[in-house]
Amino acid sequence: MQKPQLKFWDIWNMSFGFLGIxxxxxxxxxxxSRIFETLGAEKDNIPLLWIAAPLAGLIVQPIIGYLSDKTWHKSLGRRRPFFLLGAILSSIALLLMPYSSAVWMAAGLLLVLDASINISMEPFRALVADKLPDSQRSYGFVIQTLIIGIGTWVASNLPKFMNNVLDISNEAAPGVVPDSVKVAFIVGAVVxxxxxxxxxxxxKEYSPSEMEKFEGKANTEEDKGMAKTILGTYALMPKIMKKLGIVQFFSWFAFFAMWTLANPALTSHIYNAPKPQIEDFAQLDDNGDIQYDADRVILFEDEQSRLDYETQDKRYNDASDDVGSKMGIYGLSSMLFALLLTFYTSRFAINRRMVHLGSLLLGGLGFLIMFFIPGDPExxxxxxxLIGFAWGSILSMPYAMLSSSVESSKMGLMMGVFNMFIVIPQIIAALGGVVFLQKIIGEESIHAMTIAGIFLILAAFSNLLITDRKAIKYEPA
Structure with a gap:
């Protein structure tokens, strides 16, 4: 028995939650990274401060995948309880994040935020496979990418919008996150x-009995318990997952480098507006520590030092707003990629492997160009x-290829286990991998983006390892 094909708006509604994610x-x-810099973090330490995010994914996603496969609630179904729980926790973390008073507090809230987002995210991936027949799965993942693109562009532009349009200040005292960023996070929590x-x-989700009818058989596999099931899945993962894992490794290493180091790299290299170090302007005691007055306000060396710091900090905040805004472009272009692919795949067959290969090559080129354009933000x-074309493909093609080769009864678990190929490269990058490779090329922070470009090109050619015809070929519904 085949699953019925869904209309566009049905697929849109079931994917709409990805806007918030x-x-x-x-x-x-x-x-x-801007928040970390504002709170006094050293540039080379920023990737390590992000390590909580991939660690949360490594632990949370397989567990949530397993639990969502085993869950059935008469009102909320299988996946939706996890959507709701993750959304509540994520919204709380978003509200608190910009009010962090220290680096350790921001890093801790990042752990909570990323773990909470993961509770919502992987069940969304599994929901597409649950609801759609194989002939519509690429279409479904592409629509998810379309919604993700909208969310990326709007959210990335929020701090600049708050400052330029609503006139909410992007300046603050040393060590304090600007109000424009705080309001942006509040909006993010509501959305x-x-x-x-x-x-x-x-x-509405299909019940376990309906899923059995679609599969043509009952799921009689013995439940060995969560730990044994997850470990067993790691040990016996299909070949297609391992090959896609290599592609994912290089892809997500590249994007982690962008997320963690694009702001310090681009504000310095493109805008010539690095974050000023307060120690260069403030009064210091004999131990080199910053001195404060009775109200815990920083004492500057003199009035000119205070004005110089505020001028440089304003340039940094304006540059950071613009970097965030321009980063949002990759959301727009991924949305365009998804839109074109949606229309194309509704009528014509595609080679998923070659689509992914070409998109990753374009993204790698986008990163490499950054080194050659100092002083030219446009x-x-x-x-x-170009990076957005790669991102749009990363969010759709690997999942479409994998879902064509996995049993639906294990879809949530498999999607969660597949996440190891997303988080492991990020953990390696956070533990010093990206900074180490960057410094092999040169001391300039922009070389983190060069490393990202090289890794996306490696990811592109790794697609040639994929030979499973069922995974590669997509026929329109």
């Missing part, structure tokens, strides 16, 4: 919970447009 990810990706509720209230539009 992407608001969380985009604010995190475009603004988190996150609101968009998840649209999916929860508008989408060229970042081209760079992030």
């Amino acid at each position: 992407q608001f969380g990810f985009a604010l995190q990706g475009s603004t988190m 996150f919970i609101g968009s998840i509720l649209v999916t929860v209230l508008s989408t 060229m970042l539009y081209l760079c992030f447009t």
Whole structure:
């Protein structure tokens, strides 16, 4: 028995919650390193401060995948309870994040935020496979990418919008996150919970008995328990997952480098507006520590030092707003990629492997161009447009290829286990991998983006390892 094909708006509603998920990810990706710098983190330590994010994914996603496969609630179904729980926790973390008073507090909230987003995200991937026949799965993942693109662009532009349009200040005292960023995170929290509720209230899931009918057999496999099942899945993962894992490794290493180091790299190399170090302007005691007055206000060396710091900090904040805004372009171009692919795949067959290969090559080129455009921020539009083609493909093609080769009864678990190929490269990058490779090329922070470009090119050619015809070929519905 075949699953019925769904109409566009049915697929749109079931994917709409990804708008909120992407608001969380985009604010995190475009603004988190800025928050760390504002709170006094050294540039080379920023990737390590991000390590909580991939660690949360490594632990949470397989567990959530397993639990969502085993869950059935008469009102909320299988996946939707996890959407709702993740949205509530994520919204709380988003509200608190910009009010962090220290680096350790921001890093801790990043752990909570990323773990909470993961609770919502992987069940969304599995929901597409649950609801759609194989002939519509590429179409479904592409629509998810379309919604993700909208969320990326809007969320990345929020701090600049708050400052330029609503006149909310992007300046603050040393060590304090600007009000424009705080309001952006509040908006993100509202959008996150609101968009998840649209999916929860508008989408009906198939019951376990209906899923058995679609499979043509009952699921009689013995439940060995969560730990044994997850470990067993790691040990016996299909070949297609291992090959896609190599592609994912290089892809996500590249994007982690962008999320963690694009702001310090681009504000310095493109805008010539690095974050000023307060120690260079403030009065210091004999131990080199910053001195404060009775009200815990920093004492500057003199009035000119205070004015110089505020001028440089204003340039940095304006540059950071613009970097975040231009990073949002990769959301727009991924949306364009998804839109074109949606129309094309509704009528014509595609070779998923070659689509992914070509898209990753374009993204790698986008990163490499950044080194050659100091002082020319407008060229970042081209760079992030190319990067968006890669991002749009990363969010759709690997999952479409994998879902064509996995049993639906294990879809949530498999999607969660597949996440190891997303988080492991990020952990390696966070533990010093990206900074180490960057310094092999040169001391300039822009070389982190060069490393990202090289890794995306390696990811592109790794697609040639994939030979499973069922995974590669897509026929329209």
